Amino acid sequence: MTLGGWVVMCLSVGGVTALLIWCFYKVFTTPGAAERIHSQADIETPDVREEE
Amino acid sequence: MNRQGEPTKEAWGSRLGVILAVTGSAVGLGNFLRFPGLAARYEGGAFMVPYFIALLLLGLPIAWVEWSMGRYGGAHGYNSSPAIFRLIWRNRAAPYFGVLSMIIPVVIYMYYVYIEGWCLAYALRYLCGRMDFGAEPTAYERFFHQFVGWTGDGEALHTSGEGLLGSAVFFLIACFVLNFILIYRGLSKGIEWFCSWAMPALIVCALLVAVRVLTLGTPDPSKPEQNVLNGLGYMWNPTTSNISFCEALCNPEMWLAAAGQIFFSLSVGFGIIITYASYLGKNDDIALSSLTAAAGNEFCEVALGGLITVPAAFVFLGLSFVQDPPGTFGLGFVALPNVFNQMVFGRVVGFLFFFLLFLAAITSSLSMLQPAIALLEEGLGLKRKASVAFLGFITAIGSTFVVYFSKDLKVLDTFDFWVGTFAIYLLATFQVLLYGWVLGVERGWEELNRGAEIRIPHWVKYIIKYVSPVYLLTIFGFWFQQQFLQGPTKPGELTRLQQIQESSVVRFALGFIGVVALLFALLIAQSVKRWNKAERDRKEAAT
Helix, strand or coil, X not given: CCHHHHXXXXXXXXXXXXXXXXXXXXXXXXXXXXXXXXXXXXXCXXXXXXXX | CCCCCCCCHHHHHHHHHHHHHXXXXXXXXXXXXXXXXXXXXXXXXXXXXXXXXXXXXXXXXHHHHHHHHHHHHHHCCCCCXXXXXXXXXXXXXXXXXXXXXHHHHHHHHHHHHHHHHHHHHHHHHHHCCCCCCCCCHHHHHHHHHHHHCCCCCCHHHCCCCCHHHHCHHHHHHHHHHHHHHHHHCCCHHHHHHHHHHHHXXXXXXXHHHHHHHHCCCCCCCCCCCCCHHHHHHHHHCCCCCCCCHHHHHCCHHHHHHHHHHHHHHHCCCCCHHHHHHCCCCCCCCCHHHHHHHHHHHHHHHHHHHHHHHHHHHHHHHHHHHHHCCCCCCHHHHHHHHHHHHCCCCHHHHHHHHHHHHHHHHHHHHHHHCHHHHXXXXXXXXXXXXXXXXXXXXXXXXXHHHHHHCCHHHHHHHHHHHHHHHHHHHHXXXXXXXXXXXXXXXXXXXXXXXXXCCCCCCCCHHHHHHHHHHHHHHHHHHHHHHHHHHXXXXXXXXXXXXXXXXXXXXXXXXXXXXXXXXXXXXXXXXXXXXXXXXXXXXXHHHHC
């Protein structure tokens, strides 16, 4: 592991961790964020409801 | 909310739930298996340069593009990509670009569900105590080769006296049936909810494994060079012993693969996001949603996948193995059991890791058929269950080819490159051009920012309009030049075009992709007639 390797690893791992923490911070601190943020996980396709 | 506008305890709970759902939905096989396989193949540290450039200039901007175009299409009553492309670009060719957004998730599903089966098989083998092959690292490689039938076509059909636990075909069928029951009965949402809590468990499990990998030291004193620092060095050093940093960066296929990996793991350029986004309300957030999903995905991929699989493979199996891993997805199935073998409660951790990875994969595969289901419903008027049955038939044929032509996992590799990288690349290029130059970047920007919980910097607009398309087309040009003029970058390797010339199995796999593409082109042609007729009827009714 060279010095360059340590730099690449710290920047890469630190960068993605910082981005994740910032996103969590925004979700926790923005009023109303929980209601308007979505993922594929919580999007129910209408065709499923229709067939029910 | 309380009177001061501060989140209450209940609100904190729902926010945590949202975070778990968004980040959980982003985790899949791409993070722990595909990314390390590619990083190893393209010399680790050098691969990270095009990887992060692709994340910033392609992955995040094009994710926003897809979410915006999808929600725009949904607001106009369309859910399938061909219909949304036709809505945005009033050209007869436009919906036919949607063939890409159909074949990508459908063909990827054909091999993804097979790898899902490997995860389930490994999990159950750990549970039953059938993964203890001793301290000899190559024993795990031999088992993997035998399990997937690496040495010859049709070999995966044999179980070598191990019964169902040794049969890759059995686990493929089990996963295939499970997926279809869940999709057919519309139970995806319940599974997704379950997985939003299971995925944090996978991350905790991966953190434990990462700690064990980082404390491995030198497991075999007779091979002092195979230590964890050298393993980390292979993954992260910008230069390697074989080729210089600049030489490594001059490989266009690495840039193509890095962009392909970003697209694959973020599900960008798949045609999936565009369909799901079309079901959103017009004031829902898409900016922070997609960024949080991408951040969760990148954390799992880089911070966990990057610290575990490649260093572990290097430590146990050496440099030559890491440089030529058994297929893009195979590295983890050989390297990780070696780590679990060295861990306290390794059997339990092995079971949990592969089982949770199986659940992560299920959440991804359940969404893969939705783009095609949306087309069949919207374009042909089929019911959901009929659409699912039709797709079940097509994907069963494809999965059979993947499992039968098992020698060197040739069909899986061909599908993964030509669809899982190349076709995704084409679709992403088309979509970014469509957004920037046809829909119009100002209109698209307005769509993206409506309801946004974060302010996206203004300059991202110019990245989407100018930088992303130029970047994509430049890499594509260099890759074509390499394929036609330069030849392979490593001695003994074949270029993708040479593989087509040399291998009848590769030609057969590409022919199959072509047949599936033709089938979807015919379905889209039929759908266009239906959409045109509906529009004429609406106009006549209005007059």
